[in-house]
Amino acid sequence: MSFFALISCTLAGNAQQEQTHIKQWSLKECLAYAQQHNITLNNLRLAKQSADQNLISAKASVLPDLNASASQNATHYGTAQGDAGKSINLNGSAGLNSSVTLFNGGTLRADIRQSQLAAEMADLDVSEAGNDLYLQIIQAYTNIMLDKETIVYAQDLVQTSQAQTEQMDQQYKAGAAAKKDLIQLQAQLASDQYTLTSAKNAERQDKITLKQLLQLPVDSAFDIVKADTTFALAAIPSLHEVIQDAINKRPEIKNSLLNIENSKLDLKKAKAGYLPVISLNGGIGTNYNNGTNIGTFRQFDNNFYQQIGITATIPLFSRKVNQTNVAKSNIAIKQAELDLLNTKTILSQTVEKAYINTQNAYSQYDASAEQLNYNKEAYRIAGEELRVGSANTVEYIQQKNLYIQALQAYTQAKYSAMLSLNVFNFYKGDFLENQQ
Incomplete structure (x- = not known):
């Protein structure tokens, strides 16, 4: 065996071995992988x-603070100063101070609750982004399933056209068929081969789309599991039931x-701005000065002091800041309520659209x-007639x-019905539990 032949065999063997080790992904595996590795989702988790x-x-803001202070100073005079008669005076101090808010109209408690809400909303943002990603993955995965079945048929x-072209070629060589008939079959074979090539190209492109959604490395081998291509029309859940489930569950x-x-x-x-703020503060400290004869x-012992006090800040006139804040807060509440109504409306319309799409897809599937x-059957009969020469x-x-x-219409309708039902069930919340 020549060197180049040996290399070719080795490369072919390696390619075949690599092909057999391509991981085949189920839809459930794709969804789980995206949940863990998608960059957008992970960024939102960091925000959480x-x-x-x-x-x-925010919870720690209700606790008292505690600060220590210390200072040391040196001062030079032109003549001796003080009882000690020194021209360089050294003095220092040290102390501890603490303060705590006793009352501020409930602002601190409101801050804590708002921080809790922010954490919950950040978690819901992750769920929202995950839902959007799931729908994209379901679409891409279904497209690959469609591509694979299109490739099969x-x-x-192509195989049928090749066999018929070979048969017609034999008949032409034997003088039993016209050249025009042979050329027509050859043209049909080329058309079928083009259809096959287009289907393979579509599969490659849809695989790239799914890999990008999963954010897999560019050079990673990827395929999906061999899916069951049979499809039975399952009962469509009630529209009202799905809308209620979506409103109750959707993030x-x-x-x-x-x-x-x-x-x-x-x-x-904002209303707390009208109320006083009461705080408690206290401290201990001491100081010394070397300008005296006292050690x-x-x-330190003689100058040691303790102090405690209560401070009340009472708002008398805020140049309508508090009044404006209250008015703006009331407006924000109405806006938030309208946002909720709008979100419910959009969600209901989306679910209804998914319901209608499923109904339409089912009808198209039955008709196709x-x-x-x-x-x-007509194609089978035409093939038999062509074989025996009774049809041109x-x-x-x-x-x-x-x-x-x-x-083509049947295959497209089948996967359209499958996708529509999966999307509709997704809004109901039953989709993920049914995946393998």
């Missing part, structure tokens, strides 16, 4: 962690509800299945094209 830290800080058409609705509560807390804080440690059955090539190709169109 940041919101959690803000909550910790396109390969079957965008929960986010809007939390936003209303957050706006009401802003109103509470440093004795001065019946159309395919008739065209398949033009009639056969016309019937074959009708069959191809019916097969």
Whole structure:
């Protein structure tokens, strides 16, 4: 065996081995992988962690603070100063100070609750983005399933065309068929091969789309599991039931509800601007000065002090700041309530559209299945007639094209119905539990 032949065999063997090790992904695996590795989702999770830290800080704001201070100063005079008669004076001080807010109209409690709401809303943002990503993955995965089935029937058409072209070629060489008939079959074979190539290209492109959604490396081998291509029309859930489930479960609705509560807390804080702020403060400290004849440690002891006090800040005139804040907070509450109503309306319309799409897809699937059955039988009969010579090539190709169109319509309708039902069930919340 030559060197180049050996290299070719080795490369072919490696390629075949690599092909056998391509991971085949189920839809459930795709969804789970995207949930863990999608960059957008992970960024939102980091935002959730940041919101959690803000909550910790808000809870700690009700605690007293504690600060230590210390100072040391040196002063030079032209003549001796003080009882000690020194021209360089040294003095220092040290102390501890603490303060705590006793009353501020409930602002601190409102801040804590708003921080809790922010953390919950950040978590819901992750869920919202995850839902959007899931729908994109479902669409891309279904497209690949459609591509694979299209490739299967396109390969079957190519094989049939090749066999018929070879048969017609033999008849032409034997003088039993016209060259025109042979050329027509050769043209049909080229058309079928083009259809097969287009289907393979579509599969490659849709795989790239899904890999990008999963954010897999560019050079990673990727395929989906061999899916069951049979499809039975399942019962469509009640529209009213799905709308209610979506309103009760969807994160965008929960986010809007939390936003209303957050706006009401802003109103509470705005009203607190009319109330006094009461704080307690205290401290201990001491100091010394070397300008006296008293020793440093004795001065520390003699000058040691403790102090405690209460401070009340009473708003008398805020140049209508408080009044404006209250008015704006009331407006924000009404806006949040309208946002909730709008979110419910959009969600209901989206679910209704998914419901209608599912109904339409089911109707198209039934009609295309019946159309395919008739065209398949007519195509079979035309093939038999062409084989025995009782039909011409033009009639056969016309019937074959009708069959191809019916097969394409049926395949498209089948996966459209499958996708529509999955999307509709997704809004109901039953989709993920049913995936393998």
